[in-house]
Amino acid sequence: MPTYGMLLSFSAATVVLVMLPGPNLLYIVGNGISGGRRAALASAVGVELGTLVHVIAAAVGLSAILQSSAVTFSTIKYLGVAYLGYLGIKALRTTPHDQPSVAAAPQSTSRVMGRGLIVNVLNPKVSLFFLAFLPQFIDGQQGSASQQILVLGAVFFAIALTIDLIYAIGSGSLGRWLSRRPKLFRQQERIAGVVYLGLAGIAAAQGGHKPATS
Numbered sequence: 001m002p003t004y005g006m007l008l009s010f011s012a013a014t015v016v017l018v019m020l021p022g023p024n025l026l027y028i029v030g031n032g033i034s035g036g037r038r039a040a041l042a043s044a045v046g047v048e049l050g051t052l053v054h055v056i057a058a059a060v061g062l063s064a065i066l067q068s069s070a071v072t073f074s075t076i077k078y079l080g081v082a083y084l085g086y087l088g089i090k091a092l093r094t095t096p097h098d099q100p101s102v103a104a105a106p107q108s109t110s111r112v113m114g115r116g117l118i119v120n121v122l123n124p125k126v127s128l129f130f131l132a133f134l135p136q137f138i139d140g141q142q143g144s145a146s147q148q149i150l151v152l153g154a155v156f157f158a159i160a161l162t163i164d165l166i167y168a169i170g171s172g173s174l175g176r177w178l179s180r181r182p183k184l185f186r187q188q189e190r191i192a193g194v195v196y197l198g199l200a201g202i203a204a205a206q207g208g209h210k211p212a213t214s
Contacts, residue, residue: 032171050120055153080132091193
């Protein structure tokens with residue numbers, strides 16, 4: 001099992017990541033504005049069900065890699081640090097853009113949920129992110145890696161779903177608040193860049209953890 005300190009640092013990183021303005025937030029808020037609170041709640045559930053698929057896929061894949069080679073798993077961890085750093089630098093170099101529209105065409109609740117699920121599952125960038133993010137919080141001193149990955153994945157899912165449901169409940173008010181703060185969206189890539197570089201730095205600092213063997 002992950003230590004209390006590791007769970008705390010992972011949870012803090014997850015909260016910051018999920019709260020960053022981005023496509024998921026816009027999808028939830030847009031559906032809330034156009035279709036009401038029920039549509040917003042459905043979109044939040046759909047998006048995070050997609051996230052859960054990525055987490056499970058990452059857990060299965062990383063566990064298989066670890067069983068075949070501890071050296072390969074360590075390499076994956078350090079490549080993850082490099083990838084997080086790449087995301088940070090890329091985001092910082094992105095030209096600030098105008099605020100995207102949060103409006104969305106009204107759709108049925110089931111379609112809203114299904115679309116959120118499909119869009120998230122079919123996004124390869126999300127898969128790469130989890131493959132880079134999860135291994136940084138695994139410590140071989142704490143037992144089974146597969147168990148640690150599943151625990152961390154469950155924590156990520158629970159935090160992300162909770163925050164997205166809060167966004168969904170307040171989607172109308174949040175949409176109006178966002179529309180009055182276009183600078184926030186123009187700078188969101190740079191904010192994300194700082195966060196990714198911070199994660200890369202933290203991961204590099206704790207990169208000495210040995211991977212577990214089962």
